Amino acid sequence: MTKPSDTSGGGCPVMHGALTESGDTVMAWWPKALNLDILHQHDTKTNPMGEDFDYREEVKSLDFEAVKEDMRALLKDSQEWWPADWGHYGGLMIRLAWHSAGSYRLADGRGGAGGGNIRFAPLNSWPDNASLDKARRLLWPLKKKYGNKLSWADLIVLSGTIAYEDMGLKTFGFSFGREDIWHPEKDVYWGAEKEWLAPSDERYGDVGKPDTMENPLAAVQMGLIYVNPEGVNGTPDPLKTAQHIRETFSRMAMNDEETAALTAGGHTVGKAHGNGDAETLGAEPEAAGLEDQGMGWSNANQNGLASKAVTSGIEGAWTAEPTKFDMGFFEMLFGHEWELRKSPAGAQQWEPVDIKEEDKPLDASDPTKRRNPMMTDADMAMKMDPGFNAICQKFMADPKYFEETFARAWFKLTHRDMGPNQRYIGPDAPKEDLIWQDPVPAGSTGYDVEKAKEAIANSGLSLTELVTTAWDSARTFRGSDMRGGANGARIRLAPQKDWVANEPEQLAKVLAVYEGLSAETGASIADLIVLGGNLGVEQAAKAAGYDVTVPFAPGRGDASAEMTDEESFAPLEPNADGFRNFTKAEFVVTPEEMLLDRAQLMGLTAKEMTVLVGGMRVMGTNYGGTGHGVFTDKPGALSTDFFVNLTDMANKWEPASKSTYNINDRATGETKWTATRVDLVFGSNSVLRAYAEVYAQDDNGAKFVNDFVAAWTKVMNADRYDLA
Structure with missing residues (x-):
């Protein structure tokens, strides 16, 4: 046994590296193990405000x-x-x-x-x-x-x-309501590069074809928000940069007009900083010394002058009056010819060939001096790319239109991940419904819920049809930007009605029934979809010997096609859904990793993910009706059989193909069930197995049903902001 460190002789009283990222971790030892950390982040232990703080x-x-x-x-x-x-x-x-x-x-x-x-x-x-x-x-x-x-x-x-x-802009509005997190988000993949600003080639199939950028990435290089201001991989070429701008901003939910407005409006004020030697800057915040107290990039040469700051390395203002929101960006960009030069920090930038002294911006620190303006490669793209040029010409011809377009684009940029406007807080929150907010009209709460439920029960729809339609409608919810979910019943609209994962033929049959029941009962289709799923869960619980009532709150509305931006909904399409044992194609990442990703986006914990998978399997809700993971002799009953048989050592697990397995009787060799990687990970991963064993216990049948109902209700109500 290793002896404790001898602190009397100056030894360290803790394990070296154990309290920093450099220390060995479970994932460092077994890098291929399934990492559940993304389901455990932001729990109450990290939040200093306490559970009661809202x-x-x-x-x-x-x-x-x-x-x-x-x-x-x-x-x-x-x-x-x-x-x-x-x-x-x-x-x-x-x-x-x-x-x-x-x-x-x-x-x-x-x-x-x-x-x-x-x-x-x-x-x-x-x-x-x-x-x-x-x-x-x-x-x-x-x-x-x-x-x-x-x-x-x-x-x-x-x-x-x-x-x-x-500085003079009439903004579109502002909403409060963003809740702080208390440690870094571990679920965001920023790219595979191992160093800042590594060449873009690493995240593109072909850097000359911007649309080959790896998904879900949007920025062109690790460590950048958008594009490289000096050009693609730091090589100036405004026409090439324009194509990367177009792709990057579209991946950030902006069209060409919004992109041009944001570029021009963003550079109408302020300046870039590169008036010095970037090599003399100190380390970034995470690498800075304790005495820097969390601040980085110390500049010993700044000498208390704003004009001596070094940030991007590019130096100068874009306009003659950088503290005013006006048309100065267009006047400067289109009013001069430009040539490539180097900033004092050595960065590539564009400067005017000829400009009058009085048209130059003042020095940021000394009002007695004037400095050359500059443009980045991205700015020059607005002039040289025909599409962006045409938009800029339109803005220049109508300054008010430019200001309104920019104000709306700025609002969208800063509120895109807040969800629908019913989540907005404060006196400046705009009331207008914007299509990118995925608006949903208010639904009725005045109908007879029990009669609607009875009508669904007598409709002839099967338990599988009821449960899968509700699940497929609700699983689109993303807590990352508060989009998707069952409210709005967009599963009946393009593009969702045609998604392979939604089994369009079966879906069309179910929706036709719900449309008739909606007219008959006064309930929205969105409510009927969820109510039908709840009914299916109750029937499955009863078949397992438990009488439960799944909580239901009416009031969902039905969105129209006019309220739905088809293009922006395309990224919500499930490429995999481990809860229904569905994988659209073979991907680089494993199906179990994709299950974690979906569970995290849906806001589920590891326990909730476990109980939902086990319940969905025994209810027989697999995509296409496959038997993989249906470890039960009585499918349709909300039993613990998935966990019981997964953990039963009378069984033996053997690969049947690259992605499927047979579960055989250890004594006879007879194949009892089949499974996928998603099924078996609940027995192979030590953390997930611990959860599975809880539900496999003889005394936890009722707990399983209650936990399933709670997790199911959470999924169905994830987008019910009116219930918060």
Whole structure:
């Protein structure tokens, strides 16, 4: 047995590396093991506020006007330790809000401003987020003052919005309600690169074809929010950059007009920083010393001057008046010819061939001096790409239209992951329904629920049809951006009605029945779908010997095709659903990894995932009616048989193909059942097996049914924000 360290001789009293990321972990020893960490993050143990704290209720008591007034004062209160450009922190706060929100991507809904994830690694130390640690420290007095009533996530986005207002933009609105997280999000895949700003080639099939970027990624390189401002892989070429901009912004849910508006509006104010030697900067926040107190990129050469800051390496303002929201970006970009030059920090940037001294912006620190403006490769793309050029011409011809388009695009950028507008809080929250919010009309609550339930029971629909239709409708929910779910019954609309995972032929049959019942009972189709699923679960529980009532709350509405952006719903299509033993194709990642991903997006814990898989199997709800994982002689009964037979050592498990297994009687060799990787992982993974053994116990039949009903109800009501 190893002896404890001898601290009397200066030995370390703890295991070296055990308390840092460099220490060995279970996953380091067995890297192919299924990592359940994403289902355990953000639990109550990490939250210092306690289980009874409800931020979305707390923020409603905030003095909204006082916060905004304090923010306006802060913007113009330049601090000696981090001086403001032209005495105004607007550009810095806009960049903070932008980069917090801009990590959002449509493919999986992850990233974005919700949660304030930019406070933690890796985002807090990305090269593209350099010096945003200073912006957060500047905001600390407001966070300290308003405390629990104002989250970091809300404060960060608010800072950029108020900055725009203070510089002359009529914004579209603002909503509070973003709840803070308390440690880094482990579920977000930022790319496979092992170093910052590695060549883009690593995340593209062909970097010359932007649409070959690996999903679900959106940014072109590790450590960037959007595209490289110097050009593709740092090589200036505005036409190539334009194609990458188009792809990247579309993956962040923006069309070409929104993209052009955001580019122009974002660069109408503020400046880029590269007036110095980037090699002299200190380490990023996560690598900085204790004495730096969480701040990074120290600049010994700044000497208290805003104009000496180094961030991206590109140096200069885009407009003649960088603290005003106006048409200056277009006037500068289209009013001059541009040529490539190097910034003082050595970055590639575009500068005007010829410009009058009086048309140049003032130095950020010294109002007696003027400096050359600059444009990034992305800015030049707005001029040189025919499509973006045409949009910019339209904006220049109608400044009011540009301002309105930008204001709406900024609102979308900063609110995209908040979900529908019924989740909005505060006096400035707009009431208008926007298609990207996936609006759903209010549903009826005045019909007779029991009569509707009886009508479903007499409709001739099978238990499998009832349960699978409800599940397929609800499983689209993504807690990452509050999209999807059963409310709205979009499963009956394109594109969902045609998804392979939804078994379109069976779905059409079920929906035809529900359409008739909706007219007969007054219930929405969305309510009937969920009510039917609940009925199926109750029937399965009864077949197992348990009388239960699955909780049901009426009030779901039926969305129309006009309320549905088909293109933006395409990424919600399930490529795999381990709960129904469905895999659309063979992927690089394993089916069990895809099960974890779906469970995490749905907001499920490891226990809830386990109980749902076991229950769905014995109810016979597999995709296509396959028998894989249906470890029971009485399918349709909500029994514990899946877990009992999975853990029964009278059985032997043998591979039958690359992805399927036979479960044979150990004594006779007879094949009793078949299984997939998703089924057997609940016996092979030590954590999942621990859960499975709980439900395999003789005394936990009732617990299993009750736990299943609770997890099922959670899934069915995940998007019922009106019930919160």
